[in-house]
Amino acid sequence: MTGLSTTTAASRPAAPPRSPAPRLRAPRRHTPGRPKRSVLLTVLTVVVLLYSLVPLLWLLISATKTQQGLAGSFGLWFDGDFALWDNITQTFTYQDGVFGRWLLNTLLYVVVGAGGATFLAVLGGYALAKFPFPGKRAVFAVVIGAVAVPTTALAVPTFLMFSKIGLTDTPWAVIIPSLISPFGLYLMWVFAVEAIPTELMEAARIDGAGEVRTFFQVALPLLAPGTVTVLLFTTVATWNNYFLPLIMLKDPDWYPLTVGLDAWNKQAYAAGGEVVFNLVITGSLITIVPLIAAFLLLQKYWQSGLAAGSVKE
Structure with missing residues (x-):
C-alpha cells in the first residue's frame, strides 16, 4: 500500500506554479501640499507669464539702444x-532736465494723493465696519x-467743476480727485470687519481709552496688512494716471x-519735432522701477492683506 501510494503520487503531474494575485493600485490622493497636475493650467500659466514678461524684456533691451539702433536691430x-x-544721462538732461521735474511731480501726487486716499479709506472703512448708524445699507x-463707475467717465465733469473754481492747471487738480478711492474704502471696510475684534475695542474703552x-493704538496696527494693500493699489x-492730468x-x-513721456513721444509726429524714441523708452523703464521695488518690498504685507478673512475660524 505504501509503495502504491508512492507510485500514484509520483505519477501525478506537478501543479503549475500559482501566479501572484494582481495588486490593485490604490487611488492617488491629492493633498493640499500635492495638488493635481493640469496640463491646461500649466500652458495658460506659461502664456500669461510670457504676456507679462516679454514687454518688460523688450523695454529693457530697447533702453540699451541708440535712436538708430532701435530702427536697425531686432x-x-x-x-x-x-x-x-548714455540714454539715462540724456533722459535726465534733455530739455533742461524736465524729466526730473516730472519725476518729482509724480512723487508729489503719489505721496499726497495716494497717501491721503489710503488714510481716508482706512478711516472710512474702520468707521463703516465698527460703528452702526442709520443708512448704512445706503452708504x-x-x-x-x-466702484463700478470708471474714472474716465468722471474726468470731464471733474474738469468742468474745477474750472469753475479756478483750480485747473494746478497740482490740486490732480491731487484732490486722487484722494477719493471707492475701491480702497470698500476693501478696508471688508478687511476691518474681520481684522478688528469688537471685544478688543470694548476692552480698550473699559480701560479708559477714547475713540x-x-x-491709533488698537485698530490701526491690526489694519496694517490691509492698509499696505490699499496703499499699493492707490x-x-x-503713478499711472494719465487721462486726468492730461x-x-x-x-x-x-x-x-x-503725460510728459507722451509729450516727448508726440514730438516725432509734429512738424519740426525731434525724434527721441530712445529717451521715451528709457524714461518708461525708469518709471516702472519704483513700482517694481514697491511691490517687491511690500509683497508679504500685500499677500496677507488679500488673504485676510478668506478662512473662517
Missing part, C-alpha cells in the same frame, strides 16, 4: 552699441456703485511722468 535682442547709461450701495486712542493708480494740466512743469 526688438528682442541687443544692438552692437550698448547705450543704456454700502453708494460705495459699490462708485481716537483706540483707533499708488499704482496715481485734461487738467497745460503747464509742462506740472506734468507727471505719464
Whole structure:
C-alpha cells in the first residue's frame, strides 16, 4: 500500500506554479501640499507669464539702444552699441532736465494723493465696519456703485467743476480727485470687519481709552496688512494716471511722468519735432522701477492683506 501510494503520487503531474494575485493600485490622493497636475493650467500659466514678461524684456533691451539702433536691430535682442547709461544721462538732461521735474511731480501726487486716499479709506472703512448708524445699507450701495463707475467717465465733469473754481492747471487738480478711492474704502471696510475684534475695542474703552486712542493704538496696527494693500493699489493708480492730468494740466512743469513721456513721444509726429524714441523708452523703464521695488518690498504685507478673512475660524 505504501509503495502504491508512492507510485500514484509520483505519477501525478506537478501543479503549475500559482501566479501572484494582481495588486490593485490604490487611488492617488491629492493633498493640499500635492495638488493635481493640469496640463491646461500649466500652458495658460506659461502664456500669461510670457504676456507679462516679454514687454518688460523688450523695454529693457530697447533702453540699451541708440535712436538708430532701435530702427536697425531686432526688438528682442541687443544692438552692437550698448547705450543704456548714455540714454539715462540724456533722459535726465534733455530739455533742461524736465524729466526730473516730472519725476518729482509724480512723487508729489503719489505721496499726497495716494497717501491721503489710503488714510481716508482706512478711516472710512474702520468707521463703516465698527460703528452702526442709520443708512448704512445706503452708504454700502453708494460705495459699490462708485466702484463700478470708471474714472474716465468722471474726468470731464471733474474738469468742468474745477474750472469753475479756478483750480485747473494746478497740482490740486490732480491731487484732490486722487484722494477719493471707492475701491480702497470698500476693501478696508471688508478687511476691518474681520481684522478688528469688537471685544478688543470694548476692552480698550473699559480701560479708559477714547475713540481716537483706540483707533491709533488698537485698530490701526491690526489694519496694517490691509492698509499696505490699499496703499499699493492707490499708488499704482496715481503713478499711472494719465487721462486726468492730461485734461487738467497745460503747464509742462506740472506734468507727471505719464503725460510728459507722451509729450516727448508726440514730438516725432509734429512738424519740426525731434525724434527721441530712445529717451521715451528709457524714461518708461525708469518709471516702472519704483513700482517694481514697491511691490517687491511690500509683497508679504500685500499677500496677507488679500488673504485676510478668506478662512473662517
